[in-house]
Amino acid sequence: MRIGSDISSPLNFAIGSGSGTIVATRTTMFHEKDRQAFTGGSIDFSTTNKLIFQSNWNSVEMSGTLLSEVGIVDNATANTGSVWSLNVIPTLTFDGTNELQTEETWFIY
Numbered sequence: 001m002r003i004g005s006d007i008s009s010p011l012n013f014a015i016g017s018g019s020g021t022i023v024a025t026r027t028t029m030f031h032e033k034d035r036q037a038f039t040g041g042s043i044d045f046s047t048t049n050k051l052i053f054q055s056n057w058n059s060v061e062m063s064g065t066l067l068s069e070v071g072i073v074d075n076a077t078a079n080t081g082s083v084w085s086l087n088v089i090p091t092l093t094f095d096g097t098n099e100l101q102t103e104e105t106w107f108i109y
Helices: none
Strands: 012-018 033-038 051-057 066-073 083-093 100-107
Touching: 012 051, 012 100, 033 051, 066 100
Parallel strands: none
Antiparallel strands: 012 033, 012 066, 051 100, 066 083
């Protein structure tokens, strides 16, 4: 994928415990907890017109997390950069026995 040298590109999934109304001008997560690089370190481009993003968190990383938002961001450093995709979900509680795998698919036409 080539989108130009002056445009950032998606690099990581981020998770958080915030909530609120998502609007087009929102550039950050509501309350970010952690970021992970995409699985394999990159985006899956194996299918024409389709991008697959995936990340994993182990049970230790997720222990005590109240997960209510998931996003794709353009920077590896927490609470920096811009959000490319943001989803607010019903809260999920992680008690130290659960792992998390996130996946998001974009179709390009």
